[in-house]
Amino acid sequence: MSLTHSSVVGYPRDEVFAWHERPGAIMRLTPPWSPLRVLQEATSLDGGEAVLRLPLGLRWVARHTGYEPPQRFVDELVSAPLCWVVSWRHTHEFHDEGVRTRITDTVDTPVPAAALRSMFAYRHRQLGMDLAAQASARNHGDRSMVVAMTGSRGLVGSALAPFLTTAGHRVIRLVRGATRGPDERHWDPDAPAEDLLHGVDAVVHLAGASIAGRFTSSHRAAVRDSRIGPTRALAELAGRTPEGPGVFVCASAIGYYGPDRGDEELIETSPPGDGFLAEVVADWEQSAAHAAEAGLRVVTVRTGLVQSPAGGTLRLFRPLFAAGLGGRLGDGRMWQSWIGIDDLVDVYHRALYDTRLSGPVNAVAPHAVRNSTYAATLARVLRRPALVPVPGPGPQLLLGREGAAELAEASQRVYPAALLAAGHRFRHPTLEPALRHLLGRDWPAAD
Template sequence: MRVVVSGASGFLGTHLTRRLRTSGHDVVRLVRRPANAPDEVQWDPSKGQLDATALQNIDAAVNLAGAAVDAKRWNESYKRELRDSRVNSTRTLAQAAAGAGIPVLVNAGGINWYGDTGDRVVDESDPPGESFLADLCRAWEGATSPAEDAGVRVVRLRVGYPLHRSGGYLKPQMLPFGLGIGGKLAGGRHWMPWIAMDDWLSVVEFVIARDDIAGPVNAAAPGPVRNAEFTKAFGAALHRPTIMPVPGFALRILLGELSSEALSSVRAVPKVLLDKGFTYQYPELKDALRKALEKR
C-alpha cells in the first residue's frame, strides 16, 4: 500500500513511518518546507493548501499533525495554536483525500474527547465531555467531515498515552523517576488510558486494513489504571522508589491551566477494537512499560 502521513517527523509519526516501511508499505510524507525527496509532498495546512493531484494512487491517509499539548505553558495564543494546528491540518487533508479519492483516512485524535469521567467507564458511544481539550477534540473530529461526506471511510482514533521512552507521557518522567524522586500526582486516583507503542502502531495498521471499521475508535489498552498504580509500575520497571508525591497545588503552579487536564480521569475502554477482534501484544501495563523502556 501507499500511505500518506502528516506529522511524520513527530513522536508518533517517526515510529509509524518506520513500522509501515518495515511492513513493506510505501510512505509519502507531508512536509511544510519545499519537498526535496521522492517520498515528500509539500503542504501548508494553515492556508488549507494541499494539491490533491499529488496524492493520486494513495491507499490510505494518516493524520498525526498538531502542536504538542505540553510544549509550553498555556495562554490564549497557544490554545488557539493547539486548536488551529489540529483543525486546519485535518480539514486540509480531509479535503485532499476527498479530491484524490483516497479510500480511508485515519485521524489520530485525543482520548480527552470524554473530559473528566471520574470512575465511570466510557467507550466510543459516550458523548464528549466539558473541558478545553474535549471541545478541541470535538472540533478536531468534526474537521474530518469533508472526507466523510465524500464517501471516504474515516476512522477517528481517540488515542490514550502511547508508551515509549523517546516521547509522549514517559519522556519527561524519565529523569525524575530515574533519580528516584517520582511519585503519584495529586493523590493518584485519576484514571489513565495508556497503550504500548507497538500496540498503537498495530491499531493503525488494523483499522486501515479493516473495511468494516469507521467512526470513533479508542486507541487504548483494555485496562486503564489509576495514576497511583501507573506510578508504582513505572518505578518498578526502572527499579526506583516512587516516594515523592506531587500535590495538586504544585502542579497548578508548574502547569497552570494544563494541570486540570493532566489530572482529568478518563476511564476509557477500547470497545470497538475488542469487538472487532484486535489482539493486544501488551495488554498488561508492566509488560508495556518493560518494552517501552528498552534501549535500542
Template sequence: MSARFVQQLPHRRERVADWFARPGAVTRLTPGAAPLTPRAAAADLAAGETVFAMPVGLSWRARHDPAAFIPGRRFADEVVNAPWRALTGWRHVHELADSRGPGGAGTVVVDRIRARVPAAALHGLFAFRHTTLAGDLAAADRLAGVLGIGAGVGREPGERLPRLTIAVTGASGTVGTALVALLGTAGHEVIRLVRGAAAGPGERRWDPEAPAADLLEGVDALVHLAGAPIAGRFTEAHLAAVRDSRVGPTRRLAEAVAAAGTPVVVSASAVGYYGADRGGEILDEDAAAGPRTEALAGIVADWEDAWAPARAAGARVALLRTGLVLAGGGGLLPPLAGLTRACLGGRLGSGRQWFPWIALDDLVDLYHRAALDPALAGPVNAVAPGGVDNAAFTRTLAEVLRRPVGPPVPAAGPALLLGRRGAAELALADQPAVPARLVSMGHVFRHPGLAGALRHELLRPAPERG
C-alpha cells in the same frame, strides 16, 4: 568482548530476510531510549552506510561489509568513524538459518557482536530487537487473519497483505517515525507529507493552509498525525496554536480527500474528547463528548468534526482517540522515567485519576490495521486494556526501574507548569477510556500489561528465571 544473541522465529527465513532488507528495519530495531537515532539507512544490506545521530552533535556510521554478505543468510556492519572505531571496534554479524519446528518452517536469527562494550549493556538492546521483530511479523499475520487472508503457496499470511500507497502527515514525530518504519517493513509505499521542500520521491510538500490539488494523487490511505503538542501551559496563545494546527488543516485535508477520492483516512484524535472528569464513568466509544467549555474537549470535538467533507464524499474515516503513549524516545515517558530514576517520581495529587496509556508499538499496529480493515470506521479508543490509575502507574514504573516511589506531588504542583486549566485537563484528568470496540473485535495487543510495555520501551527486560 564477544557476545552472541539467538532468536527462534516461527517464520520462513526468506520472509525474515525480506523484513531486514526493507525500508524502516533499522528504525524499528533501534530503541527510542538508546542514544542513537537513525538518520540515513544503507540502500541495501550488501553495502553502504547507516548513519545514526548521537547526543552533542556526534554520529555513529555503520558500514556494511560486502565480503560478509550472503543473500538471505548473512550481512554484517562495523563502525567506521572516529572516535567510535578506536574506542569500541564494533562489528555486528547477522546470521539467518533455516529451522523446523512443530508449526513448520522457521528461522534462527543469530547476532554476533565483537566490540569493547560490556556484554551486560547489550541485553536490553537485543531484548528490544527480538521483541520488536517477532512482534512485527506476528502482528502482520494477525492482521491478515482479520482480513480473511490465509497462507499461500510458499507464503505466510502476513506476506500476502495488500500493499498500499499510504500518505502520512506528522511523519517525523515519535508516533509518525515508528509508523512509517512499520509500514515500510510491511511492504507498503509510504509518502511523507512535509511542510518544507520535498527531499525525494518518498515525500510531497504539504501546505496545511492550501493543499496542492495533486497532493493525494495515487494515495490509497491518508494517515493524519500532524498537530502542535498539546502539553504545555494552557495560555490562550498555546490553546490557539493547538486548535489552529488541527481543526483548519484537517478540514482542508478532508476537502482534498473528497476531491481526490481517497478511500481511507486514519486520523489521530485524543481521549481528551471525553472531558477532564466524568466522575468515574467508564468511557467507551459511545460515551458523550465532554463539555465544550473545557478547552481540550472542545478542540478535539471540532478536530473530529473537521473530517465531515471526507465522510460526505464516501471515505472511510477512522478516528483513533489516543491515550498517553508510552515511548522510550519521546512524549511523556522519558521525563517520568528520569524523575523516577532520581527517586522523585511520586503520584500526582490523590493518584486516583485514570491513566489511559498505550504502548507505541500497539498504537502503530492500530494505525496499520485501520488503514486496511474496512470494519474500522468512526471513533476507536486507542488505549490498552490494562489501564491503571496514576498511583498504580507510578508504582509500576518505580518497580521496573528498581527505584523507590518518590514523594507525592501535590495537586498544586502541575498547575505551576501547566496552569490551572492545563493541570485539570492533562495531569489531573480522570478519563477511564477503555478499548471497547477493539476488545469486541478480538484485537490482540502486543503489550496489554503496563509492566511489559515499560520494560520494552525502557530496555529493562524481566530477569531470566533460572
C-alpha cells in the same frame, strides 16, 4: 570480546531476511531508550551505509558487508568518534529450523557485553512482535498500499512509518518544508495542492501542535488552529481527488471525554465531556468527517497516554523515577488510560485495512490504571522507590489551573470497545510488560 544473542521466530527464513532488507528495519530495531538516532538508512544490505547520530551531535557510520541472502549480512563500523579505539563488527545470521528461523547476532567489540544485552533482547522481541502483527494483518486483508502521512517525524509517525514500510507499504511523507526525494511531497496545511494525494490509497493525518503547556490564549490558538482547518482542508482534498484515497485515518484524543468523568467506563459511543480539549477534539473529528461525505471510510484514533521513552509523559517521568524522585500525583486516584507506542502503531495499521473500523476508535490498552498504580509500576520496573508524591498545586505552577486540570490531573477511564469487538489483540494489554519492553528492563529473576 564478543556478544552472541540468539532466538527463534516463527516465520520462514526468506520472509525474515526480506524484512531486514526493507526500508525502516533499522528504525524498528533501534531501542527507544537508546541515545542513538537514525539519520540515514542504508539503501542496500550489500555495501550500503547507515548513519546514526550520537549525543553531542556526533555520528556513527556503519557499512553493510558479507551479504549472503538469506543467510547473513554484516555491519562494520567505518567512522565514529574514537573509532580507532572502539571497533564494531556485527554479524547477522539466519538459519532454518523447520518453518521457523533462528536469528543469531554476534558482535565483536570492546564494548562490555553487559551494556549490549538489553539492546539485543529488545531487538529480537521487537522483530518477533512486528512479524506477528504484520502476518495477522495479511491474514485479515492487508495488502500493499501507498500511504500519505502528515506528522511523520513526530513521536507516532516516526514509529508508524518504518513499521508500514517493513510491512511492504510505501509511505509518502507530506512535509511543510523542502522535499528530499520521491517519497516526500510538499504540503501546505492551509491550501494543499490539488495533486497532493494523486496515486495515494490511504491518508494518515497525525500533524498538530503539542497540547502540552500553559493554556494561554496563544497556546489555545496553536492547538486549535493546527488541527481544525488543516484537517478539514486535507479531508476535503481526499474526497475530491480522482482515484484518490479510500480511507482517511486521523489522529484524535481521549480528551474528547472531558477532564474528569469519575469511574465511568468510557467507550466510543459515550457522550463528549466539557472543557477546551473536549471542544477541540469534537471539532477536529468533525473536520475529518468531511472525507466521509465523499464516500471515504474515516477513522479517528482517540489516543490515550502514549508510552515511549522517546516522547510523551514517559520521557518526562523516566529520569525523575530513575533518580528515586518519582511518586504519585496528589492522591493518585485519577485514572490513566495508556497505550504502548507499538500497540498504537498496530491500531493505525489496522485502521488502514480493517473495513469494520469506522468513526471513533479508542486507542488505549484494555486495562486503565490509577495514577498511584502507574507510579508504583514504573518505580518497580526501574528498581527505585516511589516515595516523593507530587503535591496537588505542583502541576498548576507549571501548567496553570486549566492546563493542570485538562492534562496532569485528567481522569479518564477509557475502554477500547471498538478494537476488541473487531478481535484486536494487544501486544501489551497490561502496563508492566509494556514498560519493561520499552525500557529494556527484564523481569527480576525468581528466587
